Amino acid sequence: MCIRDSNQTIPATLIVEVRDKFNNPVPNVDVIFRSSSVTFSDGVRTGNTLTVKSDYRGIASVVAVDVSKGSGIAVASVTREDGTPFEIAFTLWKG
Numbered sequence: 001m002c003i004r005d006s007n008q009t010i011p012a013t014l015i016v017e018v019r020d021k022f023n024n025p026v027p028n029v030d031v032i033f034r035s036s037s038v039t040f041s042d043g044v045r046t047g048n049t050l051t052v053k054s055d056y057r058g059i060a061s062v063v064a065v066d067v068s069k070g071s072g073i074a075v076a077s078v079t080r081e082d083g084t085p086f087e088i089a090f091t092l093w094k095g
Helices: none
Strands: 007-010 012-017 030-034 038-041 049-053 059-067 071-079 085-094
Touching (some): 012 071, 038 049, 059 071
Antiparallel strands (some): 012 059, 030 049, 030 071, 071 085
């Protein structure tokens, strides 16, 4: 999994790319975005934890629509093929 931009101002689109060990995009992977202080939206649902499937390009995204404090950390996580977790953190600020 790789990240597009880890430091952003709210509202911000959080994007991750899911790739296999040969650097090929992996579709239909559950990517979990979670935070205790950031509210996410996928265009349909809103919450502090959202699960989004990667698309045919291996890309999964949500919009961080609010931060309850001046800044917050959001984490995107996937489960690898071998069952181990992989996580990336985003730092977000109110504009």
